[in-house]
Amino acid sequence: GFEISMRPAYNAILGRAWLAKGGVYVLANLRGGGEFGPRWHQAALREHRQRSFDDFIAVAEDLHKHGITRPDRLGIMGGSLGGLLTSVALVQRPELFGAVVSQVPLTDMRRYHELLAGASWIEEYGNPDIPAQWDYIGKYSPYHNAAADKRYPPVLYTSSTRDDRVHPGHARKMVARLQEQGHEVLYWENTEGGHAGASTPAQQARLWALSYGFLQQRLMR
Structure with a gap:
C-alpha cells in the first residue's frame, strides 16, 4: 500500500531464523504498492482495496498449487498495513x-481514522463515517468480520504501547475478540518502541525471536 515498493533485500534475521532452518520465504508484490508505478498503487485504493487482499490470497493458493508448501506449513507475517493484510487473510481464507x-496492525477499520495518525490515511482506505464508503470498508475490516464459527490457525499479535501511528488498541481489540470466540491467539505488547515495536537491539531481538519462534513451533513440527 501507499505506493511503497517491496523489493528483495538481504535480511540476516530472516536468514538465520528461517532460511537456515529449511524454510522458504516469499515476498508478495501486491496491487496497492509502488513496484509498477502509480497505476499499480491506484488499482487498490479505497473501494478497490480488496484487490490487494485478493492478490495476497492468490499467492498463497499458487504456493499450494505448485507444491511449494501446504496449508498447515504456510505462515504469513506482516506489520502495520501488512498487519491489516495478514488479519484480513486470517478472517477471509483461514484454511x-x-x-x-x-x-x-490495523484491525478496526470503523474507527481507524479516529486514532493517532489514522485520519491521514483516509485517501488510501476511505472514510468509514460516509455510509457508502463504510459499505466497502466494512466488508474487509478484520475486527468486524472475525467469526466464532470459523476455524482459524494460531495467531500471534504484537504491538507497542508507545506506537504513535497505529494505536495498540487495534491489536488489543482483535485479540480480545478472537479469544472471546474461542480461537487460539497470543499477544505481546512492548511498553516501548514506537511503531517499530522495539526501541533497542535487545527488544528487537526479542520481538523477532517471538515471531519466528512462534512460526517455527507451529509450522516446522
Whole structure:
C-alpha cells in the first residue's frame, strides 16, 4: 500500500531464523504498492482495496498449487498495513494458512481514522463515517468480520504501547475478540518502541525471536 515498493533485500534475521532452518520465504508484490508505478498503487485504493487482499490470497493458493508448501506449513507475517493484510487473510481464507503473525496492525477499520495518525490515511482506505464508503470498508475490516464459527490457525499479535501511528488498541481489540470466540491467539505488547515495536537491539531481538519462534513451533513440527 501507499505506493511503497517491496523489493528483495538481504535480511540476516530472516536468514538465520528461517532460511537456515529449511524454510522458504516469499515476498508478495501486491496491487496497492509502488513496484509498477502509480497505476499499480491506484488499482487498490479505497473501494478497490480488496484487490490487494485478493492478490495476497492468490499467492498463497499458487504456493499450494505448485507444491511449494501446504496449508498447515504456510505462515504469513506482516506489520502495520501488512498487519491489516495478514488479519484480513486470517478472517477471509483461514484454511490457507497454518500460522499468522500480525505486528502493530490495523484491525478496526470503523474507527481507524479516529486514532493517532489514522485520519491521514483516509485517501488510501476511505472514510468509514460516509455510509457508502463504510459499505466497502466494512466488508474487509478484520475486527468486524472475525467469526466464532470459523476455524482459524494460531495467531500471534504484537504491538507497542508507545506506537504513535497505529494505536495498540487495534491489536488489543482483535485479540480480545478472537479469544472471546474461542480461537487460539497470543499477544505481546512492548511498553516501548514506537511503531517499530522495539526501541533497542535487545527488544528487537526479542520481538523477532517471538515471531519466528512462534512460526517455527507451529509450522516446522
